[in-house]
Amino acid sequence: MIAPDVLHRLLAELEPYARLAAAGGLRAGPLEGRDGQGGGGDPQAAADRLHDRGMLAKGREVYRRMGRMPSAVRPALLWLSDRGASRPDPRTAARLIAGELGPIALRDRLDAATRHREAAARRYAVAGPRRGAPLTVDGAKAHDAMRGSTTVEQTAEDALVDWGDAVLVAAAEAWFGNRTDTP
Amino acid sequence: MMGSRAETVRDLAARLGVSRATAYRRMEQIRGAQSQPDVLRVVEAEAVIGNGARRKVLAVEWPG
Numbered sequence: 248m249i250a251p252d253v254l255h256r257l258l259a260e261l262e263p264y265a266r267l268a269a270a271g272g273l274r275a276g277p278l279e280g281r282d283g284q285g286g287g288g289d290p291q292a293a294a295d296r297l298h299d300r301g302m303l304a305k306g307r308e309v310y311r312r313m314g315r316m317p318s319a320v321r322p323a324l325l326w327l328s329d330r331g332a333s334r335p336d337p338r339t340a341a342r343l344i345a346g347e348l349g350p351i352a353l354r355d356r357l358d359a360a361t362r363h364r365e366a367a368a369r370r371y372a373v374a375g376p377r378r379g380a381p382l383t384v385d386g387a388k389a390h391d392a393m394r395g396s397t398t399v400e401q402t403a404e405d406a407l408v409d410w411g412d413a414v415l416v417a418a419a420e421a422w423f424g425n426r427t428d429t430p
Numbered sequence: 431m432m433g434s435r436a437e438t439v440r441d442l443a444a445r446l447g448v449s450r451a452t453a454y455r456r457m458e459q460i461r462g463a464q465s466q467p468d469v470l471r472v473v474e475a476e477a478v479i480g481n482g483a484r485r486k487v488l489a490v491e492w493p494g
Contacts, residue, residue: 381470383469383470387470
């Protein structure tokens with residue numbers, strides 16, 4: 248599993264790119280000038296505010312480095328930059344990125360396992376053990392079905408988390424291994 | 431019962447996720463309701479105790 252401090256450092260370094268994109272990206276200034284515009288109506292105001300904080304240059308630098316990254320890790324880096332302000336724990340981050348970018352077979356497997364578990368839980372609610380009543384054969388079967396389906400769902404989720412973790416590790420290695428400036 | 435496995439109090443406690451005392455109470459409850467056809471069957475099984483002797487223990491036939 249990727250170390251939390253590595254993940255959080257990666258998120259912090261990628262954050263200016265998402266802020267730059269949210270402020271309008273790397274577009275050129277408007278040809279007609281800015282006379283008469285101000286406040287919220289000015290399309291360049293957000294970029295100006297970033298510039299005042301020194302984040303515009305950082306965003307450009309991240310953009311420049313992002314272009315040199317292998318195409319295999321670029322989607323993960325873009326995903327991380329969009330969440331640059333958050334500091335999730337590694338398992339949550341791996342689960343979320345795998346849920347969006349992971350192989351469709353793994354995601355389908357988890358969806359099917361979740362549906363199966365929910366159906367088993369409904370059967371358990373109807374036929375499962377009841378307080379004060381002796382355990383019936385149907386109740387025992389419902390109990391086993393629910394426990395088994397929970398295990399299957401957990402296994403499917405672990406497979407997704409493993410995939411996401413591998414992607415995060417590869418992204419961190421590519422990013423920190425490709426550093427040209429001093430940290 | 432076809433395809434069932436006899437489970438002692440210890441097995442039942444592990445399966446249901448309860449203490450052994452609770453599993454014993456459940457076993458007694460099931461045993462007291464053997465007249466109901468849909469309730470799990472309770473049987474007597476043999477267990478080897480520490481000195482090698484055998485004694486009878488209650489076991490529930492869990493459907494497998």
